[in-house]
Amino acid sequence: MRLRAHHLLCILGFRGLGYDEKFIKGMEMVIQKIKKNPDLKIRLTEGCDDICSACPFNIEGFCGNEAVGGEEAVRRKDREVGERLELGARKEYGIRRILNLIKKKIKPGDLSDICGDCPWLEMGYCEEGLRRIDKFLQEDK
Numbered sequence: 001m002r003l004r005a006h007h008l009l010c011i012l013g014f015r016g017l018g019y020d021e022k023f024i025k026g027m028e029m030v031i032q033k034i035k036k037n038p039d040l041k042i043r044l045t046e047g048c049d050d051i052c053s054a055c056p057f058n059i060e061g062f063c064g065n066e067a068v069g070g071e072e073a074v075r076r077k078d079r080e081v082g083e084r085l086e087l088g089a090r091k092e093y094g095i096r097r098i099l100n101l102i103k104k105k106i107k108p109g110d111l112s113d114i115c116g117d118c119p120w121l122e123m124g125y126c127e128e129g130l131r132r133i134d135k136f137l138q139e140d141k
């Protein structure tokens with residue numbers, strides 16, 4: 001599976017909402033695949049990933065969503081998350097290791113720095129997702 005580093009945080013906070021039906025289904029598929037395969041390897045991307053591939057804002061492989069700042073801002077977010085977790089782009093990591101690192105290195109209060117003005121932040125689901133990270137692999141969404 002290919003994921004942008006900041007999407008490692010978004011999947012924790014996903015509560016069935018999204019940009020359109022296709023996007024929501026895509027998110028659900030990604031999350032279910034992870035939950036069914038806790039030994040799954042995630043390859044971190046430097047651009048669009050398996051979540052972006054179902055997103056209406058994916059314009060020829062670049063993020064065109066101005067509400068989240070567009071491709072440049074999204075890549076900054078990916079770099080920020082990668083640096084905090086000490087994980088490199090274009091490398092593969094097991095999902096359990098990634099979740100353990102997130103638990104140790106990223107706290108709910110860090111999201112305002114990492115995610116900037118992402119419109120989903122104010123709903124509180126992403127912070128809640130971090131607080132419930134221990135249950136992520138067990139819970140059905």
Ligand code: SF4
Pocket residue numbers: 006007009010013111114115118119120121126
């Ligand atoms: S606030 Fe936005 S970028 Fe941050 S984890 Fe949530 S959905 Fe992802």
Ligand code: SF4
Pocket residue numbers: 048049051052055056057058059062063064065068074
């Ligand atoms: S908004 Fe941008 S980064 Fe987020 S899923 Fe869509 S294309 Fe990818």
